[in-house]
Amino acid sequence: xxxxxxxxxxxxxxxxxxxxxxxxxxxxxxxxxxxxxxxxxxxxxxxxxxxxxxxxxxxxxxxxxxxxxxxxxxxxxxxxxxxxxxxxxxxxxxxxxxxxxxxxxxxxxxxxxxxxxxxxxxxxxxxxxxxxxxxxxxxxxxxxxxxxxxxxxxxxxxxxxxxxxxxxxxxxxxxxxxxxxxxxxxxxxxxxxxxxxxxxxxxxxxxxxxxxxxxxxxxxxxxxxxxxxxxxxxxxxxxxx
Amino acid sequence: xxxxxxxxxxxxxxxxxxxxxxxxxxxxxxxxxxxxxxxxxxxxxxxxxxxxxxxxxxxxxxxxxxxxxxxxxxxxxxxxxxxxxxxxxxxxxxxxxxxxxxxxxxxxxxxxxxxxxxxxxxxxxxxxxxxxxxxxxxxxxxxxxxxxxxxxxxxxxxxxxxxxxxxxxxxxxxxxxxxxxxxxxxxxxxxxxxxxxxxxxxxxxxxxxxxxxxxxxxxxxxxxxxxxxxxxxxxxxxxxx
Numbered sequence: 318x319x320x321x322x323x324x325x326x327x328x329x330x331x332x333x334x335x336x337x338x339x340x341x342x343x344x345x346x347x348x349x350x351x352x353x354x355x356x357x358x359x360x361x362x363x364x365x366x367x368x369x370x371x372x373x374x375x376x377x378x379x380x381x382x383x384x385x386x387x388x389x390x391x392x393x394x395x396x397x398x399x400x401x402x403x404x405x406x407x408x409x410x411x412x413x414x415x416x417x418x419x420x421x422x423x424x425x426x427x428x429x430x431x432x433x434x435x436x437x438x439x440x441x442x443x444x445x446x447x448x449x450x451x452x453x454x455x456x457x458x459x460x461x462x463x464x465x466x467x468x469x470x471x472x473x474x475x476x477x478x479x480x481x482x483x484x485x486x487x488x489x490x491x492x493x494x495x496x497x498x499x500x501x502x503x504x505x506x507x508x509x510x511x512x513x514x515x516x517x518x519x520x521x522x523x524x525x526x527x528x529x530x531x532x533x534x535x536x537x538x539x540x541x542x543x544x545x546x547x548x549x550x551x552x553x554x555x556x557x558x
Numbered sequence: 559x560x561x562x563x564x565x566x567x568x569x570x571x572x573x574x575x576x577x578x579x580x581x582x583x584x585x586x587x588x589x590x591x592x593x594x595x596x597x598x599x600x601x602x603x604x605x606x607x608x609x610x611x612x613x614x615x616x617x618x619x620x621x622x623x624x625x626x627x628x629x630x631x632x633x634x635x636x637x638x639x640x641x642x643x644x645x646x647x648x649x650x651x652x653x654x655x656x657x658x659x660x661x662x663x664x665x666x667x668x669x670x671x672x673x674x675x676x677x678x679x680x681x682x683x684x685x686x687x688x689x690x691x692x693x694x695x696x697x698x699x700x701x702x703x704x705x706x707x708x709x710x711x712x713x714x715x716x717x718x719x720x721x722x723x724x725x726x727x728x729x730x731x732x733x734x735x736x737x738x739x740x741x742x743x744x745x746x747x748x749x750x751x752x753x754x755x756x757x758x759x760x761x762x763x764x765x766x767x768x769x770x771x772x773x774x775x776x777x778x779x780x781x782x783x784x785x786x787x788x789x790x791x792x793x794x795x796x797x798x799x
Contacts, residue, residue, distance in 0.1 A: 329711055332573045336709050468577050470570055472737040496713040496761045500745055507744050520737045 322492040324458035325485055327478045329497050331423075332468040334430055343457045344431040345440040345448065345481065348464035349473040350521045351402050352424025354537040355387075357443040358404035360556055361543035363413035367554040369425040370418055379418040388420040392528045403533050404443075419554075423464040428549050431462055439547035439554065442477060442512075442537065447544040449484040451557055459485060461501075472504070472519040473538075476512070479505025480540075512538045563733040565699035566726055568719045570738050572664075573709040575671055584698045585672040586681040586689065586722065589705035590714040591762045592643050593665025595778040596628075598684040599645035601797055602784035604654035608795040610666040611659055620659040629661040633769045644774050645684075660795075664705040669790050672703055680788035680795065683718060683753075683778065688785040690725040692798055700726060702742075713745070713760040714779075717753070720746025721781075753779045 328337040347353055356367060368384070370376050376388040377397055386398045387406065394401035400411075402421050419425060431437045435457055440448050452459055461481055463474035479501035485491045486502075493499070508515035513535050516522060525531040536542075548557045569578040588594055597608060609625070611617050617629040618638055627639045628647065635642035641652075643662050660666060672678045676698055681689050693700055702722055704715035720742035726732045727743075734740070749756035754776050757763060766772040777783075789798045 329570065330574055332577075333571060333709060333711070336573075468574060469736075470574070470738040470741065472740055475737075475741065494761050494764060495710075496716075497711040499713055499759055499761075500711065500716065500741065503748050504741055504744055507748070518740055520735050520740075523735060 323456070323490055325482060325491040325493040325498055326495040327461040327463065327482065327497040327501050329463050329470050329475060330465045330468050331427055331430060334462065337460050338433070339458065340433055340435065341458060342434045342460040343436045343438065343452065343455055344434045344460045344462050345438055346424065346427045346431060346462050346464060347440045347474045347477050348421070348424035348427070349441055349477050349537055350525060351404060351533060351537060352421045352464065353439045354441040354443055355402055355404040355407055356419070356439045356547050356554055357441045357543055357545060359407035359412055359417060360545045360547050360554070362407055362409040364407065364417055365414050366416050368416065368418045368552065369428050369549070369554055370420045371426050371429050373420065376418055376420040384418040385415055386418045388418070390422050392525065392530050403530065404536060405533055423466060427462055427464045432549060437549035438557065440477065440481060442480070442540050443542040444544070444546055445480060446541045448546050449481065451546045452485060453488055453490060459491065466521055471521060473516050473521060475501050476504050476508045476516070479503070480509070564697070564731055566723060566732040566734040566739055567736040568702040568704065568723065568738040568742050570704050570711050570716060571706040571709050572668055572671060575703065578701050579674070580699065581674055581676065582699060583675045583701040584677045584679065584693065584696055585675045585701045585703050586679055587665065587668045587672060587703050587705060588681045588715045588718050589662070589665035589668070590682055590718050590778055591766060592645060592774060592778060593662045593705065594680045595682040595684055596643055596645040596648055597660070597680045597788050597795055598682045598784055598786060600648035600653055600658065601786045601788050601795070603648055603650040605648065605658055606655050607657050609657065609659045609793065610669050610790070610795060611661045612667050612670050614661065617659055617661040625659040626656055627659045629659070631663050633766065633771050644771065645777060646774055664707060668703055668705045673790060678790035679798065681718065681722060683721070683781050684783040685785070685787055686721060686725070687782045689787050690722065692787045693726060694729055694731060700732065707762055712762060714757050714762060716742050717745050717749045717757065720744070721750070
């Protein structure tokens with residue numbers, strides 16, 4: 318019987334990732350508004366695979382090769398893309414059994430940054446319980462990696478990190494000496510009883526509202542919409558097997 | 559009469575500083591455990607000036623030139639230094655009217671990083687009200703710059719950032735769209751009624767305790783021990799005039 322617990326850490330920004338990177342980590346990439354919520358929705362609705370690409374140039378090349386492309390920067394759909402980054406775009410009618418190339422301002426970059434790790438999976442409120450259950454079946458340290466916004470601290474990603482950390486620590490399998498985990502737990506404790514009310518003060522809410530893109534915020538904070546756990550595997554995002 | 563408010567932001571780590579740097583900022587450097595608490599204590603006890611140096615090599619050179627040197631790395635006093643980084647070292651008997659060269663793991667580096675700014679001042683619970691009053695007399699955006707620990711998010715620095723942000727926002731002169739400010743305010747709201755109890759869970763508390771250096775934690779969270787506001791001016795830390 319093991320008497321040591323597994324390490325749990327939270328990284329609050331891609332700029333801090335080098336301080337948290339360990340090859341043995343399972344990394345949970347989090348970009349609640351909206352990349353990781355959209356990826357969970359897309360796989361829930363039957364997308365065969367998502368190919369995350371980090372740059373606009375890669376997305377354009379893939380479009381020329383015939384792929385469906387979901388891509389935006391700063392909330393604006395790129396001119397060559399089929400649609401943007403709202404989870405409402407990824408309807409079953411549109412995406413079932415299709416392959417989609419996906420590139421966003423923050424989220425897809427983190428997936429590639431963490432690709433050296435033991436595993437990279439996608440977290441959102443939409444798959445919180447399924448993700449927790451899958452993580453608890455593994456036997457590895459976990460890093461919750463907040464995509465944030467242009468490297469700045471992001472409230473909604475951190476609150477989600479607290480929700481996930483609470484579940485993992487309650488299992489008794491994990492321990493932490495990471496202040497970012499501690500802070501995320503406290504922020505989640507303030508947010509959990511009225512999550513949609515709490516998240517109204519997030520800066521990203523204002524940025525999305527200014528572009529008319531805030532219609533999905535309530536949906537993105539809905540726990541357990543799906544049982545799908547997307548994993549980055551062989552260059553693609555597919556459900557964990 | 560102006561109808562625009564001044565920008566207030568919080569930077570949670572030196573690794574995030576490039577996202578917050580503006581030449582017109584007044585930057586408040588914060589390293590509660592223990593650099594900025596010690597700097598406030600030293601100037602309160604009559605140090606003539608503190609010369610913050612970023613590297614061990616600079617500190618050693620200054621020692622050879624005859625200066626008193628307070629310097630440590632990771633909580634260990636450097637072999638050539640006169641003493642380390644505890645505020646209790648900077649007694650009036652030892653430091654009054656003296657010039658002290660000072661170098662620490664995190665804090666002094668931030669002072670130099672921010673030196674392009676309109677002003678760089680030193681913040682701690684020890685000078686919270688005096689610092690607030692001085693900032694409110696200026697007419698400039700404020701960046702609260704948490705020194706953190708080796709670029710990682712630090713709970714005690716962020717809680718202080720919330721305490722200062724609360725006072726500045728209550729004045730009505732400032733506004734913010736920075737999620738790091740929002741989170742710091744919420745953490746401060748949880749901590750303020752029992753600050754010493756709350757801060758026990760900070761990772762730096764454990765790191766200091768492991769080296770027997772945690773005797774100063776309660777002192778470092780004592781509001782308004784002094785009216786001194788240290789400012790970085792001409793390469794030295796001296797009280798604001």
